[in-house]
Amino acid sequence: xxxxxxxxxxxxxxxxxxxxxxxxxLMYGGFGGVGTSPLLIxxxxxxxxxxxxxxxxxxxxxxxxxxxxxxxxxxxxxxxTHIGSxxxxxxxxxxxxLEIEFSPQGTLAERVRAGGTGLGGVLINVxxxxxxxxxxxxxxxxxxxxxxxxxLRADVGIIYAxxxxxxxxxxxxxxxxxxNPLVAMASDVTIVHAEEIVPLGELDPEEIITPGVYxxxxxxxxxxxxxxxxxxxx
Amino acid sequence: xxxxxxxxxxxxxxxxxxxxxxxxxLMYGGFGGVGTSPLLIxxxxxxxxxxxxxxxxxxxxxxxxxxxxxxxxxxxxxxxTHIGSxxxxxxxxxxxxLEIEFSPQGTLAERVRAGGTGLGGVLINVxxxxxxxxxxxxxxxxxxxxxxxxxLRADVGIIYAxxxxxxxxxxxxxxxxxxNPLVAMASDVTIVHAEEIVPLGELDPEEIITPGVYxxxxxxxxxxxxxxxxxxxx
Amino acid sequence: xGLGARELMAKRAAEEISNGNIVNLGIGIxxxxxxxxxxxxxxxxxxxxxxxxxxPKPKYGKEDENLINAGGFPCTAVQGASYFDSAESFAIIRSxxxxxxxxxxxxxxxxxxxxxxxxxxKRVPGMGGGMDLAENAKKVVIVTTHTNKDGSSxxxxxxxxxxxxxxxxxxxxxxxxxxxxxxxGLVLKELFEGTTVHEVISKTEAGLIxxxxxxxxxxx
Amino acid sequence: xGLGARELMAKRAAEEISNGNIVNLGIGIxxxxxxxxxxxxxxxxxxxxxxxxxxPKPKYGKEDENLINAGGFPCTAVQGASYFDSAESFAIIRSxxxxxxxxxxxxxxxxxxxxxxxxxxKRVPGMGGGMDLAENAKKVVIVTTHTNKDGSSxxxxxxxxxxxxxxxxxxxxxxxxxxxxxxxGLVLKELFEGTTVHEVISKTEAGLIxxxxxxxxxxx
Numbered sequence: 055x056x057x058x059x060x061x062x063x064x065x066x067x068x069x070x071x072x073x074x075x076x077x078x079x080l081m082y083g084g085f086g087g088v089g090t091s092p093l094l095i096x097x098x099x100x101x102x103x104x105x106x107x108x109x110x111x112x113x114x115x116x117x118x119x120x121x122x123x124x125x126x127x128x129x130x131x132x133x134x135t136h137i138g139s140x141x142x143x144x145x146x147x148x149x150x151x152l153e154i155e156f157s158p159q160g161t162l163a164e165r166v167r168a169g170g171t172g173l174g175g176v177l178i179n180v181x182x183x184x185x186x187x188x189x190x191x192x193x194x195x196x197x198x199x200x201x202x203x204x205x206l207r208a209d210v211g212i213i214y215a216x217x218x219x220x221x222x223x224x225x226x227x228x229x230x231x232x233x234n235p236l237v238a239m240a241s242d243v244t245i246v247h248a249e250e251i252v253p254l255g256e257l258d259p260e261e262i263i264t265p266g267v268y269x270x271x272x273x274x275x276x277x278x279x280x281x282x283x284x285x286x287x288x
Numbered sequence: 289x290x291x292x293x294x295x296x297x298x299x300x301x302x303x304x305x306x307x308x309x310x311x312x313x314l315m316y317g318g319f320g321g322v323g324t325s326p327l328l329i330x331x332x333x334x335x336x337x338x339x340x341x342x343x344x345x346x347x348x349x350x351x352x353x354x355x356x357x358x359x360x361x362x363x364x365x366x367x368x369t370h371i372g373s374x375x376x377x378x379x380x381x382x383x384x385x386l387e388i389e390f391s392p393q394g395t396l397a398e399r400v401r402a403g404g405t406g407l408g409g410v411l412i413n414v415x416x417x418x419x420x421x422x423x424x425x426x427x428x429x430x431x432x433x434x435x436x437x438x439x440l441r442a443d444v445g446i447i448y449a450x451x452x453x454x455x456x457x458x459x460x461x462x463x464x465x466x467x468n469p470l471v472a473m474a475s476d477v478t479i480v481h482a483e484e485i486v487p488l489g490e491l492d493p494e495e496i497i498t499p500g501v502y503x504x505x506x507x508x509x510x511x512x513x514x515x516x517x518x519x520x521x522x
Numbered sequence: 523x524g525l526g527a528r529e530l531m532a533k534r535a536a537e538e539i540s541n542g543n544i545v546n547l548g549i550g551i552x553x554x555x556x557x558x559x560x561x562x563x564x565x566x567x568x569x570x571x572x573x574x575x576x577x578p579k580p581k582y583g584k585e586d587e588n589l590i591n592a593g594g595f596p597c598t599a600v601q602g603a604s605y606f607d608s609a610e611s612f613a614i615i616r617s618x619x620x621x622x623x624x625x626x627x628x629x630x631x632x633x634x635x636x637x638x639x640x641x642x643x644k645r646v647p648g649m650g651g652g653m654d655l656a657e658n659a660k661k662v663v664i665v666t667t668h669t670n671k672d673g674s675s676x677x678x679x680x681x682x683x684x685x686x687x688x689x690x691x692x693x694x695x696x697x698x699x700x701x702x703x704x705x706x707g708l709v710l711k712e713l714f715e716g717t718t719v720h721e722v723i724s725k726t727e728a729g730l731i732x733x734x735x736x737x738x739x740x741x742x
Numbered sequence: 743x744g745l746g747a748r749e750l751m752a753k754r755a756a757e758e759i760s761n762g763n764i765v766n767l768g769i770g771i772x773x774x775x776x777x778x779x780x781x782x783x784x785x786x787x788x789x790x791x792x793x794x795x796x797x798p799k800p801k802y803g804k805e806d807e808n809l810i811n812a813g814g815f816p817c818t819a820v821q822g823a824s825y826f827d828s829a830e831s832f833a834i835i836r837s838x839x840x841x842x843x844x845x846x847x848x849x850x851x852x853x854x855x856x857x858x859x860x861x862x863x864k865r866v867p868g869m870g871g872g873m874d875l876a877e878n879a880k881k882v883v884i885v886t887t888h889t890n891k892d893g894s895s896x897x898x899x900x901x902x903x904x905x906x907x908x909x910x911x912x913x914x915x916x917x918x919x920x921x922x923x924x925x926x927g928l929v930l931k932e933l934f935e936g937t938t939v940h941e942v943i944s945k946t947e948a949g950l951i952x953x954x955x956x957x958x959x960x961x962x
Contacts, residue, residue: 060564061542085791085828086814088807111828112870138867139814147866159790159871160832164407167829171609172616172658173398174411174427174434180836180877183908186869193408193427195438200408204429221566221602225494228825229791230808235827239617255601260459261495262604263827265574267544267566267619282807284815294784295762319571319608320594322587345608346650372647373594381646393570393651394612401609405829406836406878414616414657417688420649455786455822462605463571464588469607473837489821496824497607499794501764501786501839516587518595 057251063222063272064251067097070271073210073243076103081166081208081241082110083234086139087119087280089226091214091247095122096278098212105130109166109208111159111233112136113143118280124152133206135159158186161203163236168205170239170268178203211241215264218248219255222269223262231263238268245271291485297456297506298485301331304505307444307477310337315400315442315475316344317468320373321353321514323460325448325481329356330512332446339364343400343442345393345467346370347377352514358386367440369393392420395437397470402439404473404502412437445475449498452482453489456503457496465497472502479505525741527697530714531665533558533741534695535624538663544568544614546655548625549593551665555624566602568620570651572611575603592651612651616658623659625652627666627694629681632728634691634703636664637683649686656687668696668725675727677701677708698722700739707731712739745961747917750934751885753778753961754915755844758883764788764834766875768845769813771885775844786822788840790871792831795823812871832871836878843879845872847886847914849901852948854911854923856884857903869906876907888916888945895947897921897928918942920959921950929953935960 057064074080080098084090090110099122106129113134114121121140123129131153137143146152157165158180168176177193177200180186191202213234216227224246226234238244246269291298308314314332318324324344333356340363347368348355355374357363365387371377380386391399392414402410411427411434414420425436447468450461458480460468472478480503525533528551536558539545546568547555556576559565567576570592577598580586585596599605614620629637636656639649656662669675677694694701699722700712710722710730715738723730745753748771756778759765766788767775776796779785787796790812797818800806805816819825834840849857856876859869876882889895897914914921919942920932930942931953943950 085812086810088791088810088814112868134868136868136870138870144866154868156868158869158873159828160836160874163828163832164405168410170617171398171613172413172618174413174429174432176402176410177408177436178836179406179408180873180907182877184873184905186873193436195408195436198408202411202427202429219602223602223604226825227808228494228806228819229789229793229810231825231827232792232831233828236829239613257604258495259575259599259603259605260462265604265606265610265614266602267574267614284805319592320590322571322590322594346648368648370648370650372650378646388646388648390648392649392653393608394616394654397608397612404837405833406838412616414653414687416657418653418685420653453822457822457824460605461588462586462599463569463573463590465605465607466571466611467608470609473833491824493795493819493823493825499824499826499830499834500822501794501834518585 057220057253059220061220063269064220065271065273067093067273067275070245070273071097071101073245074098074101074103077105078103078210079107079208081211081237082108082120083213083232083237084119085111085232087114087121089214089230089232089234090114090119091212092278092280093247093273093275094212094245095119098123099126102126102128104128107131109133109206111162113140115139115283116142118282133157135162163233165203165206166233166236166240169207170236173205175202175204206240208241209243211237211244213238213244213246215246215248217250217252217257218246218272219252219257221254221266222246222272223257223266224264224269225257225261226263235264238264243270244268245273248272248274291454291487293454295454297503298454299505299507301327301507301509304479304507305331305335307479308332308335308337311339312337312444313341313442315445315471316342316354317447317466317471318353319345319466321348323448323464323466323468324348324353325446326512326514327481327507327509328446328479329353332357333360336360336362338362341365343367343440345396347374349373349517350376352516367391369396397467399437399440400467400470400474403441404470407439409436409438440474442475443477445471445478447472447478447480449480449482451484451486451491452480452506453486453491455488455500456480456506457491457500458498458503459491459495460497469498472498477504478502479507482506482508528554530741531695531697534700534739535663535665538622538693539565543621544619546620546623546659550626552624552626553593568614570611572606572608573599573603575600612654615654618658618660620659622661622663623655624663624665625655627664627676629676629678629683630664630691630694631678631681632708634689635681636686636691637681639686640684642684652686656690662691663693663695664691665695668698675725677726677728679728698725701730709733710736712737714739748774750961751915751917754920754959755883755885758842758913759785763841764839766840766843766879770846772844772846773813788834790831792826792828793819793823795820832874835874838878838880840879842881842883843875844883844885845875847884847896849896849898849903850884850911850914851898851901852928854909855901856906856911857901859906860904862904872906876910881912882910883913883915884911885915888918895945897946897948899948918945927951930956932957932959
């Protein structure tokens with residue numbers, strides 16, 4: 055069945071990439087590269103835009119996920135939870151070339167969700183009594199103390215989905231879901247790399263994880279696929 | 289295929305009802321009664337427990353949903369968004385027999401989610417400049433003003449699901465989902481009325497809306513079904 | 523047969539809706555708007571109870587008790603619709619993804635303040651999702667009778683009833699006229715056939731600026 | 743063949759897990775715990791990246807690149823498993839639904855303070871989900887070597903490294919002993935075969951209260 059592009063959201067990768075430029079604040083789905091779009095990462099590396107601010111779970115591996123963008127020297131700042139799997143990120147941080155703001159993982163998820171759902175902030179107990187408190191307002195509610203965690207939004211979000219329909223309704227694949235539905239909500243321009251584009255009405259309305267209202271651009275295609283660490287070890 | 293009750297969560301309705309007593313804070317799924325369990329409502333009316341605090345989207349209709357419990361004089365307080373479809377609720381409020389705390393619908397949903405996800409509160413702009421501000425702290429974040437909305441939890445939550453497996457993984461049916469997944473998270477004891485109990489592994493892990501971790505008791509059965517307003521009109 | 527006043531208002535309101543819009547229609551006259559949305563455009567209707575993509579009313583006997591719109595009546599779902607919980611439903615509104623909401627009013631004033639949820643001591647149904655919609659939809663269109671049954675104006679200098687949201691309204695459509703809320707005040711932009719500027723001004727408590735491009739709405 | 747020290751610790755830690763528990767295992771020694779969970783009980787292993795119900799490692803060649811545990815390695819999903827996004831994944835932890843987490847440590851002290859995420863100026867990987875787990879799991883069990891390679895104690899009077907969470911630890915399992923954090927202080931409850939109270943005390947910076955019911959752990 056032919057796909058009708060009735061909402062005009064299905065585009066060529068080149069057109070999608072016009073939104074990602076020097077200084078773009080870029081949010082990405084993925085956890086250790088799983089659920090990060092190989093196609094869009096490859097295009098970002100090829101376009102070689104600079105001074106990106108990156109927001110996402112972790113720094114990937116040097117040749118996997120957002121790690122490729124970091125190793126190519128394209129980021130000036132990251133808001134993330136973990137950079138341990140990408141030594142280059144740590145090295146750039148030590149050299150003062152990459153500013154890192156650490157956020158606990160659940161807190162980062164809620165901050166992105168807050169940005170995506172129009173909340174002004176959320177109160178979280180994680181990080182109390184640690185360096186994470188630094189620079190944050192503490193608020194007491196009914197005798198308990200919390201940190202005020204601010205919402206996060208991005209200029210552009212890159213999403214990796216199992217399937218999209220022309221409205222941008224999305225389903226994901228197993229643990230490749232992770233931050234993707236949150237990033238989709240929290241970005242001014244949400245670009246989805248879908249493994250497959252299916253006709254409107256083909257996705258079960260009960261199963262849709264991201265309603266199409268959050269999706270601006272849908273691309274598909276091969277390219278950029280990396281070899282996983284566990285494949286290299288085998 | 290026989291259902292193995294390996295987690296001990298599948299129970300008789302009578303056993304489930306031991307958790308609902310005078311003064312219980314009871315949260316319920318449902319929107320105009322759609323997605324409220326007829327079976328559990330019927331049992332609550334039969335048990336005739338008193339002085340309940342009710343938390344849910346609306347007051348149903350006099351003979352539909354939570355409305356039956358309200359009309360039976362079992363509630364002393366409600367936290368809700370709308371009582372317009374149940375004149376008895378309004379009358380009880382006017383007579384001072386039922387205390388009502390109104391919360392905007394999206395705010396109520398986020399307050400229940402906050403209670404269910406361990407947040408200390410959320411900042412929301414809805415209700416600014418209205419009576420909803422009354423008694424609430426206002427907080428400025430990056431120049432914008434928000435109301436600090438506190439989390440809500442309940443002693444017991446009653447849930448209506450399309451299907452449950454023995455661990456309590458749940459799927460819902462269309463617009464009967466509404467507040468149910470939120471209530472499931474925010475209750476100390478979550479009681480699910482499932483239309484059907486299916487063997488472990490039968491629900492697609494991608495489709496599960498409420499992970500079983502939030503479910504304590506699963507019941508099933510007929511009884512208590514009401515006639516919808518639109519059925520009466522036909 | 524010509525359209526009644528309610529249908530005329532609904533038809534005019536429907537013209538505010540563009541291709542690809544995400545739209546929420548309140549109960550009452552706003553519900554009628556869906557009948558007038560051009561069949562040539564793709565619109566997703568949002569229902570507060572967790573549906574994006576409301577379809578037409580089901581046939582008699584084909585109702586599904588678990589597929590209901592926010593007004594409590596059976597509906598269907600269009601191709602591409604999705605279901606979600608109440609938190610996600612209002613996230614769509616609060617995050618600014620709702621292009622337009624069409625709501626009723628008890629009072630609306632020069633500054634775009636809206637009162638439509640409570641008459642203290644008389645009618646206290648609660649705000650439901652109204653405050654969320656009024657505060658956070660990208661465009662709030664009010665469809666209301668111009669006056670109350672006693673002839674008093676619903677288009678006020680300043681709302682006297684408790685507000686639903688402050689300075690939220692963009693456009694007001696009554697059976698007489700279409701008025702836009704601007705920084706300068708309320709601008710009278712369109713008249714329905716059969717009324718006059720004079721009649722509208724006399725029935726409006728708020729000050730009105732008559733637009734240079736005032737036009738008459740004529741539907742055949 | 744006897745178990746190595748790492749396996750002994752993992753085996754002992756597994757005894758903390760009961761039927762129906764929701765469990766999160768950190769990387770390193772904690773990962774080994776899953777091999778020792780009694781086959782007679784039903785346990786759901788939680789993975790931060792959005793899976794409740796981690797199953798065994800897949801067979802070689804049967805890996806699925808989209809089904810990975812939080813350590814980055816291919817896994818499977820058990821019957822009754824579910825997938826969700828990262829916000830929901832941490833909601834499970836923050837809301838107190840995680841019965842037990844088993845984590846490693848750089849330092850842990852008398853009060854149950856935990857430091858396991860950063861060595862300033864030397865090793866700055868970030869906390870990942872560690873702070874969420876340490877702060878909000880119902881029970882935090884630490885599995886760690888008793889001393890650093892230089893012989894200094896990891897069981898401190900007071901943590902010197904930046905904390906992961908305050909007063910969060912319930913139980914500490916090392917290759918020498920099992921210690922419980924109580925209001926009175928650290929209670930030495932169990933010894934692994936081959937060590938003595940004297941050895942444990944001499945290798946522990948923190949004060950230790952020797953339990954009246956001190957027992958020797960013997961695994962055949």
